[in-house]
Amino acid sequence: MTVDSTPGVVLKGFDIGESDVVVELYTIRWGRVHAVAKGGRRSKRRFVNKLEPFSYLRLLLAGRERGLMRLQEADIIRPFFHLTEDLRRILYAFHALELVRVMTPLWDPHPEVMGLLVRFLSFVDEGGAREEHLRLLELRLLSLMGYRPRFDRCLACGARLDGGGTFLFAKGGVVCGDCRGAEAEGVALSGETLRVLGQALRGRVATPFAPLVLEESRRLLPAFVQYQTGRELKTLKVMEEVGL
Numbered sequence: 001m002t003v004d005s006t007p008g009v010v011l012k013g014f015d016i017g018e019s020d021v022v023v024e025l026y027t028i029r030w031g032r033v034h035a036v037a038k039g040g041r042r043s044k045r046r047f048v049n050k051l052e053p054f055s056y057l058r059l060l061l062a063g064r065e066r067g068l069m070r071l072q073e074a075d076i077i078r079p080f081f082h083l084t085e086d087l088r089r090i091l092y093a094f095h096a097l098e099l100v101r102v103m104t105p106l107w108d109p110h111p112e113v114m115g116l117l118v119r120f121l122s123f124v125d126e127g128g129a130r131e132e133h134l135r136l137l138e139l140r141l142l143s144l145m146g147y148r149p150r151f152d153r154c155l156a157c158g159a160r161l162d163g164g165g166t167f168l169f170a171k172g173g174v175v176c177g178d179c180r181g182a183e184a185e186g187v188a189l190s191g192e193t194l195r196v197l198g199q200a201l202r203g204r205v206a207t208p209f210a211p212l213v214l215e216e217s218r219r220l221l222p223a224f225v226q227y228q229t230g231r232e233l234k235t236l237k238v239m240e241e242v243g244l
Contacts, residue, residue, distance in 0.1 A: 165189060
């Protein structure tokens with residue numbers, strides 16, 4: 001059986017049987033995969049404290065039949081010592097893992113997603129993340145996974161949107177007031193929010209967000225992720241319940 005090495009992040013894990021652990025991983029080499037660590041709950045030398053969510057590991061994996069891989073060994077590349085120090089960091093980090101889980105297909109590697117995830121977890125670990133960084137993460141992942149939204153001009157008539165417009169989920173972009181017509185499913189956005197999000201897509205990020213931009217992007221981006229994936233973002237509900 002061929003054994004290959006790749007960096008990866010643990011997205012989720014659960015116990016099976018008396019001693020085994022199944023982990024969901026995002027890897028540079030294969031993208032999102034599942035693997036079983038035989039004896040993972042008993043093997044202190046190979047796996048102790050390594051198979052928890054957020055762990056950034058060098059993995060030895062066997063089996064490339066696009067099924068359940070076998071995790072042979074795991075070594076920590078970089079520990080995130082502070083992610084579990086407070087509720088905000090924990091939930092921000094779990095939101096990042098959930099986004100990767102719902103937005104990436106199995107066996108479809110995107111090294112940019114891996115790099116983005118590790119950078120975000122590092123940023124949260126260092127204590128610098130605020131709510132607008134969640135929105136920027138959502139925006140970047142939408143772009144990387146082929147759902148890049150359009151904020152620059154009206155999709156229908158091409159007019160500039162300095163006065164704002166309505167983002168239509170079905171079309172992935174904004175229409176002006178004159179062109180909206182009877183389209184129902186959308187989010188009204190101010191010209192300032194359109195400008196800030198458009199700049200963010202082009203890599204020119206200015207934080208912190210103004211309160212209106214933060215509020216409108218909060219209504220837009222998670223909903224657009226859920227629209228495209230058909231999956232509810234459970235971590236967002238927890239954040240709402242605890243007031244984050």
